[in-house]
Amino acid sequence: MSGAEVLLMVDDRPSSFTRHAVRELAGRLVLLRFADARDDLPEDYLRETGHLPAFWVREGATVAEEALRYRDWVAGLPVVPTRFCNPSEPRQAVAQRFAGLAGLPHLTERQVALVRDKAVMKTRFRELGLRTAEFTRVRSGTEIERFAARHGWPLVLKPVDSFACVDTYRLDGPGDLAGLDLTARDWMVEAYLGGTEWEVCAIVLGGTVLDAWPSAMPCRPLDIVDGAMNANISVGTGEGPPVDLRALVQTIVTGFGVDHGYLHMEFFLIDGEVYAGEIGVRLAGCEIPANHGHAYGFDVFGATLDVYLGQRPDLEYRERRCAGDLLLPLPGTGLVRRITSRDELLGMPGVIDAVLKTGAGDTVAARRASHNASGYVHVVGASVGEVESRMREVLDRFTIEVVAQEAHAVPT
Known part of the structure; x- marks a missing residue:
């Protein structure tokens, strides 16, 4: 990353991307937070980011009121943001409107509808000549x-x-x-579509897709929420779908009028034909972006920050392999009695990183969502099949025991 532009970034939950921005954009990052998301920002994360200026959007206030208050607030900072990034899918409408009122680059109301309202999105896909369900x-x-x-x-x-x-x-x-x-x-x-479901991520600058990276999914998202293995595998080898992914995403970028950013899309391949699923103009969920960095050997988060700062990123790839994120199960709501340690996970074949979001003695709450997890590991291999096999070995060896808290109540 280079240049001196300053970024205003929505920060409604900790993520690998936001933590990277906190480390790399010293003196060039301002956080936009929402009071109604306060419970999603742990105290240790607030302390970790306490040195950064953060504007809190108040509950109950209108976006126009808060944007006006922001303009007064930001005028007192030593640096004033000139660029905007929203990694949050559910905040798209309010965040992009705020950015517009604050005088920053943003998605228009029509563009927000295209990327948030799936019926509007799929109608536009068809207008662009793409098949959909x-x-x-x-x-x-x-x-x-x-x-x-x-x-x-x-x-x-x-x-x-x-x-x-x-x-x-x-x-x-x-x-x-x-x-x-x-x-x-x-x-x-x-x-319901059959065939094979794929993902593709891309980064865009000046309305042009700079590159696109495919991901394989061992299990479909709808199966994942019902208990199937939760994983994505970035395919840095030649095993990806026989589709011109850059051209596919470029059709949408042009048709949606997107100038810059990170895009994440799902699509289906049925008898050699592409069926567009859904697309988001924000970072992919789980640890999918990090997978691409591991698979291609480059700074994917730095490249993403570059395009949001209006700068051309370094896309020199130093690796070509498959790399995936496996989300570790969170089997229920209650008290965690025991869980496999990070060191044990790192000792398993192909595991290059492991993050546990909970530990013994913590209280957890499971949700029916594709990002429901007790943590994750990054697994690498020479092929999609090798990565998936290693992931299944991790699942076989991983243990987490969650017991209902009522079982530990003290009799009165």
Whole structure:
């Protein structure tokens, strides 16, 4: 990274990317935080970032009010942000509007709709000549059954603005409609696609896709939330899908009018044909970006910061292998009685890094989401198959015991 531009970055939860920015952008980073996300920022992380200027958006205040207050606040800093980065999927609408009111580069309201409202997104995909699953918005079980009569079961039901498979379900027949409440959010349904599901990440500068990196998924996200292995494998070798990924993403970048940033997309390959799934203009979830750094041997987070700072990144690759992140199970809610140590994980074949988010004695809460985990490991190998095999060995040897806290209550 080079240059002297200053970045305002949304910080609503700790991540490998935000921690990298904290380390690398000394004197050139200002944090944008939201009071309603205070519980997602642990005390040790707040201490770790306590030297950085941070503007807190208050609960209950309008975005316009807070942007005006920000302009007064930031004028008193020794450095004033000129660029903006939002790594948070659920904050897109409010964050991008805030950035616009603060006079910073941002996604327009239309662009936010394109990357957050999946029905709007898929409609635009089709306008750009891309195939998608059949889909429609729904408000009742009757409408779902009507769609199924035309396109068959199974179906996928999701909120139009969902992420990480939160509140996303596979419906195998009319019996799965019992108890559904479709009144609180905007919902859509789409035909379930077979074939192979892939991911691709890309970085963009000046409206041009600089490069695109494929990821294999041993298990689909919808299977992951129901207990399947939770992993992504960056394919730095020649095993990726037979698709011009840079051209695929460029079609969307041009059609969505995206100037710069990190993009993450899922797509399906069915009998040699690409079906566009979904795309986000923000960093991929879990540790997918870090996988690309390990697979290609370059500073992926530094390259990402560069494009958000308006600078051309160094994309000199020093490695060509497969590297994946395996999320470690979090089997329930309660008290962690014991868990495999980091040192034990690092001693397993192919494991080059391990992070535990919990330890013995901690209280944990499991969620039905694709990022639900007690930690993660990075695993490398010469092929997708070798990485997946090593991941399954890690899962076989990894142990976590979570017991309900009620079992430890002291009798009165």
